[in-house]
Amino acid sequence: MGYALPHRRVDNEALAAELGIASGEIEERTGVRSRYYAAEGEGPSDLAKRATAVALAEAGGSPADLDLVIFATMTPDFTFPGSACFLQDKLGCGTTGALDVRAQCAGFLFALEIAHGLLEAGGHRRILVAAGDVHSSGLDFTAAAADVTPLFGDGAAAAVVDAAGEGLLGSVLRTDASALESFWCEYPASRRFPLRFVPADLEARNHFPRIDRERVERDGLEKIVEGVEEVLSQAGLSKQDVNRYVLHHVFPGIAERAARKLGVAERTSYGGRDEAHVASASLPIALCRAREEGLVSSGDLVCLATAGAGVNWGASLVRL
Amino acid sequence: MGGGRSRIVGVGMHVPDHVVTNADLTLRMETTDEWVQQRTGIRERHHITEDTGAADLGAVAARQALAQAGLRAEDVDLILFATLSPDYDFPASACVLQRLLGVRGAPAIDVKNQCSGFVYGLAVADAFLRTGRARTVLLVGGEVHSTGIDLTTRGRDVGVIFGDGAGAVVLVAEPDSGRGILSTHLHAEGKYAEKLCLESAASRTRPRLSEEVFAGSSPAIFPRMDGRYVFKHAVTRFTEVILEALTANGLTPRDIDLLIPHQANLRISQLVAMGLELPEEKMFNNIERYGNTTAASIPIALCEALEAGKVRPGDVVCLAAFGAGFTWASALIRW
Numbered sequence: 226m227g228y229a230l231p232h233r234r235v236d237n238e239a240l241a242a243e244l245g246i247a248s249g250e251i252e253e254r255t256g257v258r259s260r261y262y263a264a265e266g267e268g269p270s271d272l273a274k275r276a277t278a279v280a281l282a283e284a285g286g287s288p289a290d291l292d293l294v295i296f297a298t299m300t301p302d303f304t305f306p307g308s309a310c311f312l313q314d315k316l317g318c319g320t321t322g323a324l325d326v327r328a329q330c331a332g333f334l335f336a337l338e339i340a341h342g343l344l345e346a347g348g349h350r351r352i353l354v355a356a357g358d359v360h361s362s363g364l365d366f367t368a369a370a371a372d373v374t375p376l377f378g379d380g381a382a383a384a385v386v387d388a389a390g391e392g393l394l395g396s397v398l399r400t401d402a403s404a405l406e407s408f409w410c411e412y413p414a415s416r417r418f419p420l421r422f423v424p425a426d427l428e429a430r431n432h433f434p435r436i437d438r439e440r441v442e443r444d445g446l447e448k449i450v451e452g453v454e455e456v457l458s459q460a461g462l463s464k465q466d467v468n469r470y471v472l473h474h475v476f477p478g479i480a481e482r483a484a485r486k487l488g489v490a491e492r493t494s495y496g497g498r499d500e501a502h503v504a505s506a507s508l509p510i511a512l513c514r515a516r517e518e519g520l521v522s523s524g525d526l527v528c529l530a531t532a533g534a535g536v537n538w539g540a541s542l543v544r545l
Numbered sequence: 546m547g548g549g550r551s552r553i554v555g556v557g558m559h560v561p562d563h564v565v566t567n568a569d570l571t572l573r574m575e576t577t578d579e580w581v582q583q584r585t586g587i588r589e590r591h592h593i594t595e596d597t598g599a600a601d602l603g604a605v606a607a608r609q610a611l612a613q614a615g616l617r618a619e620d621v622d623l624i625l626f627a628t629l630s631p632d633y634d635f636p637a638s639a640c641v642l643q644r645l646l647g648v649r650g651a652p653a654i655d656v657k658n659q660c661s662g663f664v665y666g667l668a669v670a671d672a673f674l675r676t677g678r679a680r681t682v683l684l685v686g687g688e689v690h691s692t693g694i695d696l697t698t699r700g701r702d703v704g705v706i707f708g709d710g711a712g713a714v715v716l717v718a719e720p721d722s723g724r725g726i727l728s729t730h731l732h733a734e735g736k737y738a739e740k741l742c743l744e745s746a747a748s749r750t751r752p753r754l755s756e757e758v759f760a761g762s763s764p765a766i767f768p769r770m771d772g773r774y775v776f777k778h779a780v781t782r783f784t785e786v787i788l789e790a791l792t793a794n795g796l797t798p799r800d801i802d803l804l805i806p807h808q809a810n811l812r813i814s815q816l817v818a819m820g821l822e823l824p825e826e827k828m829f830n831n832i833e834r835y836g837n838t839t840a841a842s843i844p845i846a847l848c849e850a851l852e853a854g855k856v857r858p859g860d861v862v863c864l865a866a867f868g869a870g871f872t873w874a875s876a877l878i879r880w
Contacts, residue, residue: 263749263751265750265751266749266750267749268747268748268749269748269749271749293731294733299635299636300748301657301747301748302747302748302749303738303742303743303744303747303749304629304742304743304744304745304746304747305629305657305659305742305743305768305869306658306659306735306738306741306742306869306870306871306872307657307658307659307870309733309735310733310735310738310870310871310872311735311738312735313733313734313735314734314735314736314738315735318733318735319734320732320733320734321732321733322665322731322732322733322872322874323658323733323735323870323872324656324658324665324669324731325656325657325658326654326655326656326657327631327635327636327637327639327654327655327656327657328637328652328654328655329635329636329637335652335654338678339669339672339673342669342672342673342676342678343668343669343672345672345676346671346672346675346676348728348729358748359748359749360748361751362747362748362749362750362751362752362753363746363748363752363753363754398652399650399651399652400624400639400640400643400649400650400651400652400653400654401643401649401650402636402640402641402643402644402649402653403644403649405636405640405641405644408636409633409634409635409636410633410634410635411633411634412633412634413634413693413745413746413754413766414598414632414633414634415598415599415630415631415632415688415689415690415692415693416596416597416598416599416600416601416632416633416689416692417596417692418593418594418595418596418597418692419691419692420692420693421630421692421693422693422745422746422754422758422766424756424759426754427754427755427756432634432746432754434635534635534636535636535637535640535653537636537640537652537653537654539652
């Protein structure tokens with residue numbers, strides 16, 4: 226596994242100045258301390274290429290050994306083709322298949338499950354699961370978005386998954402779209418007649434993400450707890466059997482509350498406070514960081530869980 | 546369910562009512578019916594005429610497919626939506642579809658693989674079913690292109706090709722009786738990503754949406770295509786991936802009962818069939834009536850082929866696609 230963050234770190238002071246709000250307000254309101262922003266021309270596939278280099282160095286082997294590239298993103302390099310195609314080219318993978326999935330914040334867990342399904346079904350031996358988002362190019366940098374923009378950051382992660390490994394012990398993936406407008410970005414909207422995006426939309430600022438904080442926090446807490454409990458019960462394990470929990474939510478405080486509610490706070494790592502919400506890549510970045518800090522090591526049983534836009538949520542048990 | 550197979554047990558399709566003929570297009574751009582037919586085989590396509598999303602079209606197709614399968618939306622434990630024209634920027638159209646079907650709980654995700662999206666989705670569905678990860682999968686291919694193409698003379702090379710529509714299939718896992726999906730084959734070659742693409746909203750451009758995306762002779766908000774390049778690669782890769790599927794199952798082109806190619810361009814399909822020495826009646830095309838509906842074209846064509854009685858139990862059906870990415874893929878099915 227590996228991860229990559231853009232080189233430019235943006236702290237709250239710098240961002241507050243850009244948004245025209247008081248410094249200090251951001252951390253108080255969002256719990257986020259900093260985030261990383263991609264450079265001009267740098268897309269999710271560029272960040273994922275760096276993450277993949279780290280992952281392949283650890284796994285051994287070369288891009289030529291991959292027989293599928295899966296990319297989870299909600300902010301693709303281009304509207305089409307998907308970012309997996311761009312990554313496939315940047316890695317020099319020949320004619321290896323490239324699959325893009327859009328599952329928002331839970332994208333990595335969905336992509337990981339697809340990879341394991343394909344490996345177990347046969348026909349594939351080694352799959353690259355990449356997740357990456359570049360949010361910063363699509364955010365509102367005015368005071369009107371002071372509660373939303375600071376939440377997001379850019380980054381990517383990648384995992385090389387082999388047929389041989391024990392890997393994924395179980396996962397629970399769910400969607401409940403009954404309140405999908407609580408965390409969404411409406412435009413460009415292909416469903417709008419006659420044009421999905423027009424210059425007036427820029428003025429109306431409805432091409433920026435919107436969050437109904439109260440609803441998203443309530444759903445997030447409930448779904449993360451539910452996901453963890455369900456995946457454990459499905460695997461016949463207790464909370465104590467897990468060496469480390471990695472939880473993530475767009476509001477870092479929610480993941481922390483979920484851990485306390487589950488009674489596992491002393492064994493939990495979180496994404497979000499330092500690199501903000503990277504959506505699909507947040508969980509694997511947090512896992513990589515926990516590993517760097519020596520909080521998890523080879524052979525450990527790790528439970529990853531998140532809930533985000535959709536609402537899509539998931540929890541997975543991974544043997545490192 | 547290890548060792549089982551996945552089988553399509555229901556199909557459905559839906560297109561908007563409004564038909565746009567080549568003659569209609571000549572009122573908006575400099576082109577002729579003859580020019581469009583000669584190069585693409587397309588006579589007409591369907592466009593939405595009021596706010597309608599890929600998920601709205603997909604929901605109608607999905608209900609038909611579920612009814613045909615004798616299943617309810619509650620029975621579905623995975624929703625896959627193949628589209629390159631999602632209803633909203635996010636979340637995915639699969640989420641919108643789930644709500645339209647009035648259910649909650651089953652995971653719902655979009656597969657974004659352009660023209661190959663349906664076959665890539667089929668590979669994912671097949672893996673989930675064969676490994677017991679799901680028992681019933683709803684796979685929809687749906688697109689609303691008409692709101693994102695340039696229907697003036699400037700954009701005519703792309704504008705005349707695409708149509709709106711959706712197709713759906715319901716798949717279930719069964720003990721292996723020899724029927725069902727035999728294999729799937731997925732490929733891509735990202736070095737040609739910009740030969741057929743839609744740049745904006747491009748997250749790698751800062752800001753990704755601005756006045757600039759509307760500017761220039763080829764605005765980034767509309768798709769662009771190097772038609773000749775795509776055509777040449779399509780013929781080669783279609784043929785290659787169909788042969789790959791056949792070889793993997795110890796079969797030859799003579800064993801194909803029906804080939805359903807992605808409806809990219811009638812001339813491409815004809816050249817592929819010629820190369821495989823496949824007689825005309827063993828290939829199904831309906832591009833003349835729908836244009837290129839990308840991820841929706843194969844399930845729409847499958848639906849019509851079944852209705853026309855062109856597929857019988859035991860038949861070897863080959864689905865194949867090629868498109869933007871480039872991505873290409875095939876699936877071999879024993880019906």
